[in-house]
Amino acid sequence: MKLTDITQAEWTTYVGLLTIEQKDLIVGKQYAPDSFFNPIQDLYDNWVISIEEMEYCVNPDYVWVKDLPLIIYEPKPVNPFPPM
Amino acid sequence: MFLATHGVIRNNSGGGYTARTTAFATATAITDTTILGALNTFDLGLISNGLDTKMYAVYPFVGTTATTQKYNFMDILNYQITWSGGITHSSTGVLSNGVNGIGQTNFNPTTVGVSLNSWSFGLYSRTNSLTTSFDIGSTTGGSRSEIGLYNGGSYLASNNGGFNFTSALSRTDGFFINSRITGANFQFYRNGTLFQSISSLSSVVNNSNLQVISATGVGTPSNKEEAFAFFAQGLSGTEASTFYNLVQTLQTSLARNV
Numbered sequence: 001m002k003l004t005d006i007t008q009a010e011w012t013t014y015v016g017l018l019t020i021e022q023k024d025l026i027v028g029k030q031y032a033p034d035s036f037f038n039p040i041q042d043l044y045d046n047w048v049i050s051i052e053e054m055e056y057c058v059n060p061d062y063v064w065v066k067d068l069p070l071i072i073y074e075p076k077p078v079n080p081f082p083p084m
Numbered sequence: 085m086f087l088a089t090h091g092v093i094r095n096n097s098g099g100g101y102t103a104r105t106t107a108f109a110t111a112t113a114i115t116d117t118t119i120l121g122a123l124n125t126f127d128l129g130l131i132s133n134g135l136d137t138k139m140y141a142v143y144p145f146v147g148t149t150a151t152t153q154k155y156n157f158m159d160i161l162n163y164q165i166t167w168s169g170g171i172t173h174s175s176t177g178v179l180s181n182g183v184n185g186i187g188q189t190n191f192n193p194t195t196v197g198v199s200l201n202s203w204s205f206g207l208y209s210r211t212n213s214l215t216t217s218f219d220i221g222s223t224t225g226g227s228r229s230e231i232g233l234y235n236g237g238s239y240l241a242s243n244n245g246g247f248n249f250t251s252a253l254s255r256t257d258g259f260f261i262n263s264r265i266t267g268a269n270f271q272f273y274r275n276g277t278l279f280q281s282i283s284s285l286s287s288v289v290n291n292s293n294l295q296v297i298s299a300t301g302v303g304t305p306s307n308k309e310e311a312f313a314f315f316a317q318g319l320s321g322t323e324a325s326t327f328y329n330l331v332q333t334l335q336t337s338l339a340r341n342v
Contacts, residue, residue, distance in 0.1 A: 012181065034150040038169030038184045050183050052170030073183060078304045 001070040003054055011055075015048035016068035023047040026065070031057040037065075043074040102127045104157060111160040112152040119146050122337035123157065129330040138317040140198070141191055143296065144334065145177045145311055153178055163191045163315075165296065169305070176340045177210060177311035180297040182217075185305050187296040191315055193229065193244075194291040200244055201286055204263035204319045206273075207296065208312035208331060209233055210342050212257040217306045220313055221262075223247075224301035225292030231262050232299065233308055239279070243270040244286045251280055256308060257342045259328050265318035276328030278321060311340055 006014055018026075018039055026037040031053050039047050054065045101109070105124040114120065123144060130136040142157040143165065153173050154165040169184035180186065193203065207220045214234050221230030221242070228247050232240030233256040238249040243264040250272055264270035267286045272279045296313045298305035312331055319327060335341035 012183070015183065032150065034154055034167060035171065036166065036168035038186065040169075040184045050170030050181050050185065052172065052181050052185065056170075075183070075304070078302060 003051065003066055003068075003070065006051070006070065011051040013072060014051055014070040015042065015073040016051070016054050016065060017071050018047040018049060018068065020047060022068075026062060029059070029062060031059055031062060031065070037062075041076065042071075043076050046071065048073065102131070107160050108155060108157050111155050112147055114147050114152060119338065122334050125337070126330055126334045127157075129326075129333070133323075133326050133330070135316075135319075135323060135327060135330075138319065138323075140196060140315045140317075141189065143189075143313040145173075145313070146175075146338065147173075148175050149173050163189055165189050171297070175338075177208075177309045178297060179211075179309040180305040180307065182305055182307040186298040188300075189294050189296060189315075191294050192225075192290075192292060193294070193315075194225075194289050198289050198315075199317070200289050201264055201267045202318035203229065203244055203289070204261060204317065204324075205229065205231070205294070205315045206259065206261040206263075206313070207231065207310050208259045208335060209257050209308045210311050210340065211308035212255050212342075213308060214256065215307055216304075217256075217308055218299035218302045218304060219306040219308055219310070220294070220296050220299060222290055222292045222294050222300035225290045226288045227286075227290050229262075229290040229294070230299045231260055233260070233306075239272065241270075241272045241282060243284065244289055245284045246287070248282050248284050250282065253279075259312070259331050261319065261324050261327065263319045263324060265320060271321065271324070273321075273324045273328070275332075276325040278324075311335055311338075 023039045101124045141163045145153045150167045156163045166188040170181035171185035172179045218232045228242035258275045261273040
């Protein structure tokens with residue numbers, strides 16, 4: 001599954017799958033002016049980025065993110081009351 | 085005299101913008117006179133009501149890009165937002181994807197010198213959705229200062245202390261203010277009207293960078309579009325009402341009020 005295979009209504013369902021090396025390449029980098037990549041880990045500790053980062057990327061150094069394989073997003077459980 | 089002392093600068097059309105509006109226009113490169121006029125009216129209202137000196141940061145989220153929406157209207161050089169992850173910026177505000185889109189304000193209440201018992205913050209949400217969200221502030225840093233617009237049927241509200249659930253809510257859109265002016269309790273307002281006074285002792289000023297469209301430490305961003313956010317000294321009930329009127333006028337002028 002690729003970015004061109006999904007509709008905008010499906011953006012929240014999918015994320016782009018990164019290798020660890022790819023994650024290291026984009027951490028702290030801008031995908032668009034004043035917009036930074038924010039790779040996170042899903043439920044299975046895969047490194048992923050959002051469809052928005054892939055779709056909105058205009059940085060020529062990172063347009064390769066548009067070709068990342070897509071997986072269904074399964075988030076880690078959230079603890080709304082972390083230690084202060 | 086009023087205009088002179090508040091630095092009104094004549095614009096090209098012959099009107100006058102405040103110094104803050106002019107600085108914001110220069111930083112953002114926004115030339116839309118509807119936006120600038122609305123901000124100018126808002127600023128004049130802050131000044132005439134004595135609210136401008138209470139504001140640490142105001143984010144009007146105008147324009148349509150990450151760049152225009154990162155600026156603090158009160159001081160364009162400080163507390164600019166660092167956007168990361170999946171975010172949609174539009175003329176109606178800023179919306180996280182609810183996955184990893186966050187706005188780091190670089191505003192740390194301890195570093196700024198916020199007083200323990202004079203602290204307020206809030207947001208204008210354009211989304212009515214009864215789904216869990218953490219929408220502004222921080223849950224770490226020695227104490228919590230946050231607003232979660234929906235959590236199990238209530239608002240989640242904290243102010244330099246522990247967490248609190250409010251009484252049952254019905255809507256998550258509107259202008260929400262969380263304001264502490266005493267050590268024993270703080271007040272939670274929706275659209276300028278007191279929703280609940282919450283008995284909660286202040287403990288320590290939060291010592292972390294606060295977020296918008298999320299809350300530091302939680303890990304799950306908001307799913308509600310924000311059209312305004314702010315950090316300020318504590319606001320009284322009268323001030324909260326006045327502030328709401330100014331913000332609502334701003335949103336109405338921009339045709340994005342709820």
